[in-house]
Amino acid sequence: MLQPTPHPGVLKITPYVSGESCIPGVDVVAKLSANENPLGPSPRAVAAYSAAADGLHCYPDSHATALRRALGRRYDLDPNRIICGCGSGDILSLLGHAYAGSGDEIIYSQHGFLLYALITHSVGATPVVASEEADLGGLRTSVDAVLASVTPRTRIVYIANPNNPTGTYLPAGEMARLHRNLPPSVLLVIDAAYAEYVGEKDYTAGIELVESGPNVVMTRTFSKFYGLAALRLGWAYGPSAVIQALNRIRGPFNVSTPAEAAGIAALEDTAYSACTRAHNEKWRAWVTAQLRALNLVLTESVTNFVFARFPIDKGYDSIGADAFLRRDGLIARRMESYHLPQWLRISIGRDSDMHLLINSLTEFLKRKDAA
Numbered sequence: 001m002l003q004p005t006p007h008p009g010v011l012k013i014t015p016y017v018s019g020e021s022c023i024p025g026v027d028v029v030a031k032l033s034a035n036e037n038p039l040g041p042s043p044r045a046v047a048a049y050s051a052a053a054d055g056l057h058c059y060p061d062s063h064a065t066a067l068r069r070a071l072g073r074r075y076d077l078d079p080n081r082i083i084c085g086c087g088s089g090d091i092l093s094l095l096g097h098a099y100a101g102s103g104d105e106i107i108y109s110q111h112g113f114l115l116y117a118l119i120t121h122s123v124g125a126t127p128v129v130a131s132e133e134a135d136l137g138g139l140r141t142s143v144d145a146v147l148a149s150v151t152p153r154t155r156i157v158y159i160a161n162p163n164n165p166t167g168t169y170l171p172a173g174e175m176a177r178l179h180r181n182l183p184p185s186v187l188l189v190i191d192a193a194y195a196e197y198v199g200e201k202d203y204t205a206g207i208e209l210v211e212s213g214p215n216v217v218m219t220r221t222f223s224k225f226y227g228l229a230a231l232r233l234g235w236a237y238g239p240s241a242v243i244q245a246l247n248r249i250r251g252p253f254n255v256s257t258p259a260e261a262a263g264i265a266a267l268e269d270t271a272y273s274a275c276t277r278a279h280n281e282k283w284r285a286w287v288t289a290q291l292r293a294l295n296l297v298l299t300e301s302v303t304n305f306v307f308a309r310f311p312i313d314k315g316y317d318s319i320g321a322d323a324f325l326r327r328d329g330l331i332a333r334r335m336e337s338y339h340l341p342q343w344l345r346i347s348i349g350r351d352s353d354m355h356l357l358i359n360s361l362t363e364f365l366k367r368k369d370a371a
């Protein structure tokens, strides 16, 4: 029977599965599966959001002018080269739609953020997966592998820096080398969703690379560090031509008034940002050391989550660990969808969540020593 059919790429998409937030029969203590800010947003952001309740009958400013100006002030950028969106996922997707289509190739890394595969199929382009470096079982983007994957059909390279779910990053020099060796017709998209967490001296979010050529875009989000995931707010900085192209195809009201107001307040509350950063650094170091002491293998995460490999022994593997944590009300993220079934991704939570996490996993792994 004749019926409407989506284009072939659409049927290749495995729908994105978000971090779970409930466990049947158990009271959830902490959702450590979506890299949210466990301290919540700045109280000033919440106040700005509430104050926006008076204007809900009006359409938002379709250019998010005030937020782009605030971002421009904060990072010393030209607001005309900033675009805001309904989460950075929105902007990553707009980039795919504007610059690639059927017959084109999009490159991303083997364990790169899953959204890139989804976008590639949704625009009807062909995914090209660059294998990762051999250290730590291959859990860092390889600039050489990405460059070796470039063909005349390549339109976009998506790199999360640092990457989710591995937590690892490429130093500024490596990103610059990648950019230097890409054809100028290929758009390099640097997804810096976790940039605010990174303290490493050789890391940069990519602003200076955007300045250095017409083919680099950096995307950022308010969902992680700023604790505003529910409001769906992200932004990108890029060359004028790219920003103009995205402005042509975006939804005209892709940022709501309450989101914009909360975003500006969050950005300006630098004291609160310092608390978030300090909390994350303290607990990431502590959890990493504790898990390594339990003989788990961890990547060198620079983000607000850790990435841990469990033994292959049945009952002591990541599936067993996940089940054990759930019994205690903790939800971690399993990694089958990334073809890394031995690994769990665990977000940094509140103080008490982190103690519970370590107590729970200590008990879980002790059973193994006894066995």
Ligand SMILES: *Cc1c(COP(=O)(O)O)cnc(C)c1O
Pocket: 086, 087, 088, 089, 090, 113, 160, 163, 164, 191, 193, 220, 221, 222, 223, 224, 229, 232, 233, 234
């Ligand atoms: C969470 C995340 C995003 C941000 O998504 P939003 O749409 O802004 O909520 C983008 N990239 C990566 C790698 C992420 O982990």
